[in-house]
Amino acid sequence: MTERPAITAALQQYDRRRRAVQALRAALFGFAVVGLWVFTAVLWDRWLRLPAAARVVMAGVTLLLFAGTLFRIGRALWGGQFDVIGSAKSVEAADAAWQERLVTVVSQAALPADRRASTRLNAALADAVADELKDRLPVRCVRLMPSRGLLLLLVAVAAMWLTLVLIPWSGATRLLHRHVLPWADVRPVTTLQIELSPTSAVIPQGESLTVEAQVTGGRVPVILEVGPTLKSLRPVAMLPTYGDRFIATLLSQQADFVYRVSAGDAVTRPVQVRVARRPGVTGQEIDLQLPDGRSIPGVTATDTGLRMPAGTTVQLRFHVTEPLKSAALRSGKMLINARPGTDSRTWSAQFTAIADATWSIDLLGENNMTANSAATLVIHVDR
Numbered sequence: 001m002t003e004r005p006a007i008t009a010a011l012q013q014y015d016r017r018r019r020a021v022q023a024l025r026a027a028l029f030g031f032a033v034v035g036l037w038v039f040t041a042v043l044w045d046r047w048l049r050l051p052a053a054a055r056v057v058m059a060g061v062t063l064l065l066f067a068g069t070l071f072r073i074g075r076a077l078w079g080g081q082f083d084v085i086g087s088a089k090s091v092e093a094a095d096a097a098w099q100e101r102l103v104t105v106v107s108q109a110a111l112p113a114d115r116r117a118s119t120r121l122n123a124a125l126a127d128a129v130a131d132e133l134k135d136r137l138p139v140r141c142v143r144l145m146p147s148r149g150l151l152l153l154l155v156a157v158a159a160m161w162l163t164l165v166l167i168p169w170s171g172a173t174r175l176l177h178r179h180v181l182p183w184a185d186v187r188p189v190t191t192l193q194i195e196l197s198p199t200s201a202v203i204p205q206g207e208s209l210t211v212e213a214q215v216t217g218g219r220v221p222v223i224l225e226v227g228p229t230l231k232s233l234r235p236v237a238m239l240p241t242y243g244d245r246f247i248a249t250l251l252s253q254q255a256d257f258v259y260r261v262s263a264g265d266a267v268t269r270p271v272q273v274r275v276a277r278r279p280g281v282t283g284q285e286i287d288l289q290l291p292d293g294r295s296i297p298g299v300t301a302t303d304t305g306l307r308m309p310a311g312t313t314v315q316l317r318f319h320v321t322e323p324l325k326s327a328a329l330r331s332g333k334m335l336i337n338a339r340p341g342t343d344s345r346t347w348s349a350q351f352t353a354i355a356d357a358t359w360s361i362d363l364l365g366e367n368n369m370t371a372n373s374a375a376t377l378v379i380h381v382d383r
Contacts, residue, residue, distance in 0.1 A: 004130040011087040014138035022076035025146055030069025035157040042175035046189050055182035094141035105129050190266035192217040205277045210249045213261045222246040226259040230270055279322040279363040281373040289313035305378030310354055317348045325364045331357040353379050
């Protein structure tokens, strides 16, 4: 004897529905747990501004919880084979009106022939159960609604995230970004927000830089920290201007430096400022070739200038502090281009003295900074 096909089909339908509902409940529970954990993790990051390594560990826990949820969903859907007797018992437990008749039919069909009850009685019972299935389908015994505890958990997690998103200063989007991509360069969330200008700069040597900060979220002292490196910062008070804006001017900068601004619990990223040094002349050498053919090397220029016969060839070599793009000797409107030597910081130029003149040197550094060494060489010509 076998149970009627209608009975088996009804129990299979019940088993599929039960598995689907179990998978849905596993998904809801798992996602609620993941949401609760991520909420806890981002709150820790919000208050403690966690380093990247700690956020990597937390993101790893999130992945493990998510993987566990997928495993439970898969096990609910595809774990194990269809158990007709187990399904019948489950239906009987949900609907006591069957009075163990459904279990009896499927159990008798599974027994060896010599252990079964009367064939006539089994057939009559199977027919009665099959007829009753038309009005009392087992699939209706599957409870679709999640348990009250699971619903409360889902509502609580949703309410917590909704509250976090609706609070303007929470920075929920940035917190999630920091959690999902823990190694990304994303600033921590703070109660105060600082907009800094400039965020990068190159200034000429000797010039000043004005730093401006816009601070929102509260009225607190705003401090500019500046120094050659992050380990040697010194505080400078910033002055309020209007609204929530503060400024400070760093005067006559001579070398590269770094700065950042702090206010309350907020600190900006360090800003590196490069000071473009102006080139200068550190020394010069003068050789003279007189009209009669005599050479006078290593002539030293004096404050009153050099005196020489008309037609003397002057060879000037000069040394500079910075690598140059170009250099030239200038006297009034006259310009003589200099040539680079074997050393990138040594240049030379040559001219013939035909009249009194005062020569200066124009310099153009590789950083596009210009300089002029005024009154470098004064020439007096004897006619």
